[in-house]
Amino acid sequence: MTTVIENAFLSYGSKGAPVKVEVFLNLACPYCATFFEAADKTLQPYIENGQVEYVIKHFDKPREMLLYGTLANCFFDYKEPERVYDLMKDLFAKQSEWHEIDSDSIKKMLTEQYGLKEEPETIDLSLQIVAEAVKRNVKMVPTVFINNKEFQYPVEIDAAQLKKEIDQLL
Template identity: 75%
Template sequence: MTRVIENAFLSYGKEDAPVKVEVFLNLACPYCATFFQAADETLPSYIENGQVQYVVKHYDKPREMLLYGTLANAFLDYKVPERVYELMKDLFAKQSQWSESGSHSIKTMLTEAYGLQEQPDNIDLSLSIIDEAIKRHVKMVPTVFINGKEIQYPDEIDANGLIKEVEQALA
């Protein structure tokens, strides 16, 4: 029986894939950037083969160091998940350049460098993910679930660990 994923706005891969990798993350979190890169290196072949559904959930967690990630998330157009993935990849790669630069300069960067505009619907999406995070007791970012098995910082998962977990879930 395949479990339906709640809040799968940013979902990559088939819904009926046997392995579900969910991550709660925030664009301003350096540990999330590390996980996102590891997932980007390891999951595409599993996604293409129909083995993994990868669901990214931007958690607008009310914590001072994450507020600029929340601001950036407000500009992502979830109706175009492939574009959002590429934007997240780039924003994570350049995180140290923008994540402490102030809200006005972040908004300018998002509108001028990326051609984005604030997405009013993201408030409701954010509240849905916050509600889910509370229900699932997600306290930190990144928090990763692989077929429901929780891996939460400070237990970081690198590319090799992610492959190992996915392979165990497939076995």
């Protein structure tokens, strides 16, 4: 029986894949940037082979250092998950350039450099993800679930451990 992932708005790979990797992350978190890069490299072959469904859940956690990530998330159109993935990849890569500037400058960057606009629907989706995070007792980002087994990055899982966990499940 295939497990259906809750709030899989940003889902990559086959929904019927035997391994489900979910990550709660925030664009303003440096650990999330490192995890995103490692997961991007590690998971691609599994996704392409239909072995992994990778679900990204932007956790708009009300914490001061994460607020600019929440602001950026409000500009993502979740109906275009591939574009959102590419935007996340770029914003994580450039995180040091924008995560400590002011909110008006971030909005200007998102509209002028990326051609984005605020997406009111994303706020509703964000609230659903926050509710799920509360229900699942997610306290920090990134928090990774592999077939519902929870890991804290970087303490409990890194790129090598991510690959090992997936290989053990396949």
